[in-house]
Amino acid sequence: MNALEIKNLTKSYPGFTLDNLNLTLPSGCIMGLIGENGAGKSTTIKLILDMIHKDSGSIIILGKDNTDSIELTKEDIGVVMDEVGIPECLTVKQVGNVMKNTFRNWDDAEYARLAQKLALPDKKQFKEFSRGMKMKLGIAIALSHKAKLLILDEATSGLDPVVRDEVVEMFSDFTRDENHSILISSHIVSDLEKLCDYVAFLHKGKLLLCEEKDQLLAEYGLIHCTAEEIQNLPAEAIKYKKENPYGIEAMVLRSAVPANFNVSPISIEELFVFMVKEAR
Numbered sequence: 001m002n003a004l005e006i007k008n009l010t011k012s013y014p015g016f017t018l019d020n021l022n023l024t025l026p027s028g029c030i031m032g033l034i035g036e037n038g039a040g041k042s043t044t045i046k047l048i049l050d051m052i053h054k055d056s057g058s059i060i061i062l063g064k065d066n067t068d069s070i071e072l073t074k075e076d077i078g079v080v081m082d083e084v085g086i087p088e089c090l091t092v093k094q095v096g097n098v099m100k101n102t103f104r105n106w107d108d109a110e111y112a113r114l115a116q117k118l119a120l121p122d123k124k125q126f127k128e129f130s131r132g133m134k135m136k137l138g139i140a141i142a143l144s145h146k147a148k149l150l151i152l153d154e155a156t157s158g159l160d161p162v163v164r165d166e167v168v169e170m171f172s173d174f175t176r177d178e179n180h181s182i183l184i185s186s187h188i189v190s191d192l193e194k195l196c197d198y199v200a201f202l203h204k205g206k207l208l209l210c211e212e213k214d215q216l217l218a219e220y221g222l223i224h225c226t227a228e229e230i231q232n233l234p235a236e237a238i239k240y241k242k243e244n245p246y247g248i249e250a251m252v253l254r255s256a257v258p259a260n261f262n263v264s265p266i267s268i269e270e271l272f273v274f275m276v277k278e279a280r
Helices: 042-049 066-078 092-100 108-117 132-141 162-172 189-196 213-219 269-280
Strands: 002-013 016-027 031-033 058-059 077-080 149-153 183-184 199-203 206-212 218-225 238-244 247-253
Touching: 002 042, 002 183, 002 269, 016 042, 016 183, 016 199, 016 206, 031 189, 031 269, 042 183, 058 066, 058 132, 058 213, 066 077, 066 132, 077 132, 092 108, 092 132, 092 183, 132 149, 132 162, 149 162, 162 189, 183 189, 183 199, 189 269, 199 213, 199 269, 206 213, 206 269, 213 269, 238 269, 247 269
Parallel strands: 031 183, 031 199, 077 149, 149 183
Antiparallel strands: 002 016, 002 058, 199 206, 218 247, 238 247
């Protein structure tokens, strides 16, 4: 069973349309949702959680239609949004007491362990938390009620590099169970590159691609050459190119490049930037 299936999903606002989105997240995998501000990442996540209503299409979460069964499936979904909605007067322990009465499968011991691991303060009220501390609390809650699917909207935002690395490791550990899956959006593409099995690129409400990360990195590469040298490349090999004072940098399809050219690896962030520029 797939953790998430989105088919022909559309949502229109004045000046923006999430247009015919199709995504499939296999169980046991992590998918990174990548896009600039306003690309449609948060809209997609809100539609999945039935926080806003779609215009058309279908969303199946863990085998159930999200509009019919979101209350039934909330036990199986751990959610961390860009803004963590916790009453400002509560401490970490008090939040745990509230969640104990919210989730049937709440695990007090796991919550305490994660709060300690993430260095969350015992006595401070939520209103005194920094943005990074708020995100860490949201992550601790999401991981403490035996969820099968984590849906994370900018969950690593506001965390320092050391904590971010720890959180990425926690997410990787979570999906070692083949029944656990993660959909995560982030502006920090380097985190997603370390973490994800699949990447989906959104640009202005349209899906540019959704593929296995390793397949993308094997399929595309970078070439640095002169204007004369690039003339010897087949046109179908060049996906995008830009000139700089030192020559030409081109994103290429490795399979179409002659053997005498040196093709360098490309990062997911570079790939996304090139594809967005090509789409403009």
